[in-house]
Amino acid sequence: MRKKPPPSPAPAPAARAAARAVPEWLNSPLWSASTPSAAPDPYGADLSPPPPPPPKPPPPPSYEQAVGSSRRVEEEEDEEEAGGGAALRAHLLADFKLALSKKLVNMGELRRLACLGVPDGGAGVRPLVWKLLLGYLPTERAFWPHELEKKRSQYSAYKDEFLLNPSEKIRRFEELKLLRKKELNTDNIGLLPRSKVTNEEHPLSFGKSSLWNQYFQESEILEQIDRDVKRTHPEMPFFSAKTNQESLRRILIIFSKLNPTIRYVQGMNEVLAPLFYVFKNDPDPSNSASAEADTFFCFVELLSGFKDNYCKHLDNSEVGIRSTLSKLSQLLKRHDEELWRHMEITTKVYPQYYAFRWITLLLTMEFSFNVCIHIWDAILGDPEGPPDTLLRICCAMLILVRRRLLAGDFTANIQLLQHYPSTNIDHLLHIANRLRGSVAS
Amino acid sequence: MVLVLALGDLHVPHRASDLPAKFKSMLVPGKIQHIICTGNLCIKEVHDYLKSLCPDLHITRGEYDEDARYPETKTLTIGQFKLGLCHGHQVVPWGDLDSLAMLQRQLDVDILVTGHTHQFKAYKHEGGVVINPGSATGAYSSVTYDVNPSFVLMDIDGLRVVVYVYELIDGEVKVDKIDFKKTATMHA
Numbered sequence: 047m048r049k050k051p052p053p054s055p056a057p058a059p060a061a062r063a064a065a066r067a068v069p070e071w072l073n074s075p076l077w078s079a080s081t082p083s084a085a086p087d088p089y090g091a092d093l094s095p096p097p098p099p100p101p102k103p104p105p106p107p108s109y110e111q112a113v114g115s116s117r118r119v120e121e122e123e124d125e126e127e128a129g130g131g132a133a134l135r136a137h138l139l140a141d142f143k144l145a146l147s148k149k150l151v152n153m154g155e156l157r158r159l160a161c162l163g164v165p166d167g168g169a170g171v172r173p174l175v176w177k178l179l180l181g182y183l184p185t186e187r188a189f190w191p192h193e194l195e196k197k198r199s200q201y202s203a204y205k206d207e208f209l210l211n212p213s214e215k216i217r218r219f220e221e222l223k224l225l226r227k228k229e230l231n232t233d234n235i236g237l238l239p240r241s242k243v244t245n246e247e248h249p250l251s252f253g254k255s256s257l258w259n260q261y262f263q264e265s266e267i268l269e270q271i272d273r274d275v276k277r278t279h280p281e282m283p284f285f286s287a288k289t290n291q292e293s294l295r296r297i298l299i300i301f302s303k304l305n306p307t308i309r310y311v312q313g314m315n316e317v318l319a320p321l322f323y324v325f326k327n328d329p330d331p332s333n334s335a336s337a338e339a340d341t342f343f344c345f346v347e348l349l350s351g352f353k354d355n356y357c358k359h360l361d362n363s364e365v366g367i368r369s370t371l372s373k374l375s376q377l378l379k380r381h382d383e384e385l386w387r388h389m390e391i392t393t394k395v396y397p398q399y400y401a402f403r404w405i406t407l408l409l410t411m412e413f414s415f416n417v418c419i420h421i422w423d424a425i426l427g428d429p430e431g432p433p434d435t436l437l438r439i440c441c442a443m444l445i446l447v448r449r450r451l452l453a454g455d456f457t458a459n460i461q462l463l464q465h466y467p468s469t470n471i472d473h474l475l476h477i478a479n480r481l482r483g484s485v486a487s
Numbered sequence: 488m489v490l491v492l493a494l495g496d497l498h499v500p501h502r503a504s505d506l507p508a509k510f511k512s513m514l515v516p517g518k519i520q521h522i523i524c525t526g527n528l529c530i531k532e533v534h535d536y537l538k539s540l541c542p543d544l545h546i547t548r549g550e551y552d553e554d555a556r557y558p559e560t561k562t563l564t565i566g567q568f569k570l571g572l573c574h575g576h577q578v579v580p581w582g583d584l585d586s587l588a589m590l591q592r593q594l595d596v597d598i599l600v601t602g603h604t605h606q607f608k609a610y611k612h613e614g615g616v617v618i619n620p621g622s623a624t625g626a627y628s629s630v631t632y633d634v635n636p637s638f639v640l641m642d643i644d645g646l647r648v649v650v651y652v653y654e655l656i657d658g659e660v661k662v663d664k665i666d667f668k669k670t671a672t673m674h675a
Binding site: 213216217235236237238242243246248250252262265 | 488490513514515517518608609610611612613616640642644647649650651652653662663664665666667
């Protein structure tokens with residue numbers, strides 16, 4: 047990426063400046079979020095001689111070429127009228143449809159297309175693409191109906207098992223055992239018959255195995271889920287609809303019961319929202335009707351890569367959120383040491399102040415909803431997998447505003463990063479792409 | 488699934504000092520949605536304690552209650568059921584099921600909860616069900632000294648009620664349950 051000049055005994059100003067210099071392509075005004083200012087770069091990148099061209103990282107050639115070529119085409123067309131852009135989108139949509147119509151979907155091809163982003167007007171395409179990328183649907187088309195059927199009925203079983211309150215559960219249990227042969231609906235007048243309560247199965251019980259006790263202990267989590275669901279994207283009418291809120295609630299409750307180690311963590315509702323939105327708005331009515339079941343499994347799949355970030359006990363371990371944040375730090379250091387030094391050492395803006403939300407919420411709160419869905423196309427589509435891709439995008443977000451960060455102090459930088467400015471997403475994803483290579487551990 | 492606690496005739500401090508410890512340990516806030524109390528608490532402290540268990544508290548006046556503002560009878564609707572509440576000393580003969588049935592028809596309720604006799608009873612007649620939660624402290628009644636502390640917790644779920652009866656017998660809490668369903672004929 048960037049070669050350091052050989053250390054000299056008495057570092058001359060030029061050499062020192064060269065050590066802090068930044069690769070040519072990073073300084074191009076095309077990548078900067080803010081308008082290029084008239085003032086010269088205070089860190090002397092303009093003054094030092096350009097460092098030797100960095101060796102390119104070795105990506106799979108076909109991928110890089112394909113992305114590179116598309117990008118170049120898009121850049122040229124940026125100057126032309128919007129008509130050119132529309133043609134490109136239509137072409138991309140056709141490519142998607144072609145890839146999806148094959149009997150055996152080529153995942154490599156699909157991932158390549160996904161990283162370009164599903165174009166607008168692809169409402170029917172995106173749910174299918176995401177389901178394939180998350181491994182919910184197998185690659186052989188022929189197996190789709192069977193798989194969907196299996197998964198959706200499994201979700202129904204989960205609903206029955208986890209969503210009943212103790213009254214209903216006990217009633218079902220008794221009905222199953224036909225205990226109440228003696229019809230309660232008797233018109234007999236007289237003292238009502240009493241039956242013994244077994245296993246401490248009464249509402250005030252503190253017994254470990256009591257359904258009631260478990261119910262009341264979980265009620266706190268249920269309340270938290272309830273509150274968060276009601277607060278999800280209040281500006282969007284889609285999420286104010288009671289039925290949709292109920293669906294989100296059910297998915298989160300079942301997830302929390304199936305995953306006792308992480309239960310429910312605030313913010314999972316935000317990660318769930320785009321998935322559900324995309325699947326529910328599938329133009330195919332049968333898919334839309336089963337959106338809840340599909341979303342559940344895709345949510346599980348998506349979170350599986352990030353699970354360790356949510357587990358409190360793993361916070362300080364090698365796999366928890368702190369370690370992820372330090373990976374981000376290392377990534378920044380590898381690709382832009384100057385910025386890293388300024389952030390971590392000079393202004394002490396550590397990743398936990400801004401990147402915590404970026405990572406645990408998968409960037410859903412940093413960009414507008416539609417932009418976020420576009421970024422998720424890339425996160426889900428990238429062959430490196432969502433966790434690594436997310437880190438690269440976070441790093442790219444920092445690099446994109448490097449000029450402002452370098453000029454800012456602690457307060458200004460925190461302000462900037464916690465309210466990330468809207469940017470050109472294609473540029474952002476392009477930079478993230480250029481940071482490819484193994485994520486430093 | 489609505490949990491309703493029915494209790495009464497505590498007679499604190501005149502005849503008993505407090506609820507039995509085993510009952511108190513079970514009654515924690517946050518589980519119960521409504522409390523209906525037949526009366527004879529008798530002092531404000533008991534009222535405050537019940538209020539701490541659940542904010543939705545309904546009380547009717549017993550003959551020894553110090554707060555004269557409680558009503559003689561009360562009706563409320565919980566889910567599909569109409570409940571009526573009355574202390575029961577007004578209904579003579581005390582504890583007579585036919586007379587209570589008359590009161591029930593007057594109040595036009597599915598379930599009538601009364602006390603005064605300090606004896607648990609759950610009785611069904613054409614007009615509905617009468618439940619007497621007994622005395623929660625085991626205080627002696629006008630009729631007998633032999634009283635086991637008891638109270639009732641109703642789980643109202645749609646058209647079905649499961650009544651859990653908690654009694655303190657020989658120092659141990661015994662729980663029984665009674666099931667009944669509301670039918671169309673129960674209410675003329």
